[in-house]
Structure formats: structure tokens, C-alpha cells
Amino acid sequence: MRKNIQLFQPSIGREEMEAVMGVLRDKTLTDEVGSGAYVKKFEEAYARYVGAKYAVAMSSGTAALHASLLLADVGPGDEVIVPSFAQTSTAEAVALTGAKPVFADINIKTYCLDPKSVEEKITSKTRAIIPVHVFGLMAEMDAIREIAKEHDIYVIEYAGQAHGAEFKGQKAGTYGDLACFSFNALSIITTGEGGMVTTNRRDYAEELQSIRVHGFGRYGSSERLGHNYKMTEIAAALGYYQLQKLPRLLEARRRNAQILTSLLESVGRLELPEEPPEYKHAWSLYTVRLRGGKVGERNKLVMKLNASGIQAKIYYQPPIHMAPYYRRKYGTRPRSQPNTETAARQVFSLPCHQGLGEEDLKYIAQKLRKLIK
Numbered sequence: 001m002r003k004n005i006q007l008f009q010p011s012i013g014r015e016e017m018e019a020v021m022g023v024l025r026d027k028t029l030t031d032e033v034g035s036g037a038y039v040k041k042f043e044e045a046y047a048r049y050v051g052a053k054y055a056v057a058m059s060s061g062t063a064a065l066h067a068s069l070l071l072a073d074v075g076p077g078d079e080v081i082v083p084s085f086a087q088t089s090t091a092e093a094v095a096l097t098g099a100k101p102v103f104a105d106i107n108i109k110t111y112c113l114d115p116k117s118v119e120e121k122i123t124s125k126t127r128a129i130i131p132v133h134v135f136g137l138m139a140e141m142d143a144i145r146e147i148a149k150e151h152d153i154y155v156i157e158y159a160g161q162a163h164g165a166e167f168k169g170q171k172a173g174t175y176g177d178l179a180c181f182s183f184n185a186l187s188i189i190t191t192g193e194g195g196m197v198t199t200n201r202r203d204y205a206e207e208l209q210s211i212r213v214h215g216f217g218r219y220g221s222s223e224r225l226g227h228n229y230k231m232t233e234i235a236a237a238l239g240y241y242q243l244q245k246l247p248r249l250l251e252a253r254r255r256n257a258q259i260l261t262s263l264l265e266s267v268g269r270l271e272l273p274e275e276p277p278e279y280k281h282a283w284s285l286y287t288v289r290l291r292g293g294k295v296g297e298r299n300k301l302v303m304k305l306n307a308s309g310i311q312a313k314i315y316y317q318p319p320i321h322m323a324p325y326y327r328r329k330y331g332t333r334p335r336s337q338p339n340t341e342t343a344a345r346q347v348f349s350l351p352c353h354q355g356l357g358e359e360d361l362k363y364i365a366q367k368l369r370k371l372i373k
């Protein structure tokens with residue numbers, strides 16, 4: 001029988017279904033200011049899980065990023081350093097404020113921002129750095145935080161793919177002044193669409209609560225510019241019960257990643273993902289690099305895997321600085337981010353979610369080995 005191995009597979013059980021049905025029965029689908037009972041419950045549980053003092057739910061990861069930048073008062077004339085090797089929302093949220101996204105290069109082993117490249121991009125206009133924890137592995141947050149401290153600028157972590165990831169014993173979501181998460185359907189835990197910002201500052205949390213509902217103050221009129229970034233009660237109910245499962249989902253991903261590594265480590269041309277000492281990977285995706293590979297060879301390999309019923313996928317091609325909008329608007333050019341462009345040409349992601357069995361993993365490895373030979 002033909003295999004059909006998906007790259008993402010949400011784990012939705014009875015508890016989530018009952019909670020969502022309960023919200024539907026109560027007809028409290030959303031709260032006027034976005035602070036309904038389930039939203040609060042999810043926020044409190046999420047902050048506790050991450051180890052941050054506050055969490056503020058949002059309608060998406062992109063909304064979380066945009067709201068954080070609004071809070072930091074980033075706007076026209078400002079620059080924000082972001083990776084180009086990431087989903088487009090990071091740069092997009094910056095562009096939406098009128099500020100300029102400035103792209104820094106990545107470390108070719110971790111695919112996360114290289115602190116040296118970040119340092120080179122700092123100017124007197126830099127207001128913030130957004131390190132993205134790509135594929136579930138955290139960026140070098142101590143070095144990035146040092147740079148930010150020295151230049152007195154914000155750090156906004158993007159941890160949309162890194163729920164539960166750790167660096168030096170601290171979880172993603174606790175290193176930045178603010179940290180953003182996504183719960184879209186491709187995330188380790190999902191609310192369909194959804195997001196969260198974590199922070200240790202109460203004034204930031206209160207400001208974010210206002211930004212997510214049109215900048216309203218206590219009397220319901222706009223005291224600042226905001227948006228409608230509220231999370232629904234349905235999403236929060238789903239999220240609350242998803243969060244209870246997160247440790248179990250992360251364990252399954254870790255086990256699957258270990259199995260894939262043991263099955264693939266003898267394939268000389270493949271650079272496998274690593275979990276460096278002092279890091280805890282969330283294994284949102286198992287991303288490999290075809291060393292020395294030309295883009296066509298990598299693309300063909302992924303097509304053949306897809307034809308064998310394995311949903312492998314290429315992230316991120318083109319990298320953001322080479323996408324038409326960013327080239328037009330900011331004049332960014334190819335050959336300006338060497339590691340980012342190498343990664344964009346050579347990597348592809350394999351599934352390692354909790355829904356896979358040992359047979360699936362063996363099948364993936366066997367097909368891949370055959371294709372690379």
C-alpha cells in the first residue's frame with residue numbers, strides 16, 4: 001500500500017473536542033476585550049509552562065510579532081534585525097510598522113541568526129533584534145542578549161516553532177524582552193490559528209492586552225494604535241488542552257529524531273540536525289542538508305520523496321531577502337547572505353511528529369538512502 005506520511009499532524013483528542021463543544025454550548029465564543037475565561041486560563045498555564053511571568057494570547061504568531069513591535073514603538077526610520085532564513089512574517093511584521101527589516105546571516109549548522117552577523121548590522125537606527133528559533137532549535141540567546149544590552153535595543157524572540165525548546169536550562173520565551181509563539185496548524189501544539197507573547201514585565205503585558213483590542217484603555221476608547229488581535233475562546237480552549245500534551249509530544253518528537261539520526265548518520269552527503277550541548281531541541285521539523293548539493297538536485301530529491309508518499313518540504317526558498325517584495329522595497333540582493341543562501345539551496349525538512357511509527361521512520365530513511373546513492 002502506498003504510504004502517506006504527512007509533514008505535520010496535529011494531535012487532537014477527546015479533551016480538546018469536549019472543551020470546544022463546551023464553549024459552543026455556552027455560546028461564549030469570544031470576549032469583547034479578548035480576555036475571556038479560557039483565554040485567561042490558557043495564558044496563565046502558558047506563562048507557567050514557559051517560566052515567564054506573563055503571557056498574552058493573540059490571534060496568530062504574526063499578530064504577536066506585530067503587537068510586540070508596536071509595543072516597542074518601532075516605526076518609520078527605525079531598523080530591526082531579522083534572519084532572512086525564516087518564514088516571511090518576521091520581516092513582514094517589521095515592514096507593517098513602517099520600519100526597515102535588516103537581514104543578518106545565519107549559522108550554517110543551527111540555521112539560526114549568527115550573533116557576529118547581527119553585530120555587523122547594528123546601526124544607530126537599530127531598535128530591535130528578532131532571533132528566530134528555526135525548526136525548533138534556539139538561537140544563541142546569551143550572545144544576542146549581550147549585543148542588545150550593549151546597544152540598548154529590544155530582543156523579541158520568535159519561538160513559533162520552538163514550544164518547549166531550551167537553551168542553558170531556560171525555555172524559549174524567557175530570554176527576550178518579549179517572545180512570540182504561533183499555534184498555527186503546523187505548530188507543535190495548535191489552536192488552528194493563534195499566537196502568544198510572553199514577557200516578565202507587567203507593564204508590557206498590560207500594553208499588549210490593550211494593543212490586541214485597538215489600543216483601548218480602561219474606558220474602551222483608543223489610547224494608542226492597536227489592532228484586532230484577540231484570540232477566540234474556541235482557540236483558547238483548544239490551546240489549553242493542547243498545552244497539557246506538550247511534554248508528551250516533545251518526547252515523541254525527540255525519540256523520532258533520534259531514530260532518524262541513527263538510520264541516516266552513515267549517509268555521507270547528508271548533514272543531519274544536531275542538538276548542541278546545553279540546548280534542548282523541540283524537533284518541530286527534522287531538517288537535513290544535502291552537502292554540496294545544487295538547488296536542482298535537492299528539489300528533485302524532494303519531489304521523489306513526495307512521489308514515494310513522504311511529505312518532505314523545502315523551507316525556506318527563496319529566503320526573505322530574495323523574495324520579490326523585499327527586493328523591490330528594500331533593494332536586497334542575492335549573494336548578500338552566504339549561509340542563508342547555501343541553506344536555502346541545500347536543506348529540506350522531514351517529518352518527525354508524534355504520529356509516526358518506527359516503520360514510517362524506517363521507510364523515510366530507506367527511501368532517502370536509495371535516492372542519494
Ligand SMILES: Cc1ncc(COP(=O)(O)O)c(C=O)c1O
Pocket residue numbers: 060061062063086087088089090132158160161181182183184186193194195
Ligand atoms: C518564523 C516564523 N515566523 C512567523 C510565523 C507565523 O506564525 P502565524 O502563522 O501564526 O502567523 C511562523 C509560522 O510558522 C514562523 O515559522
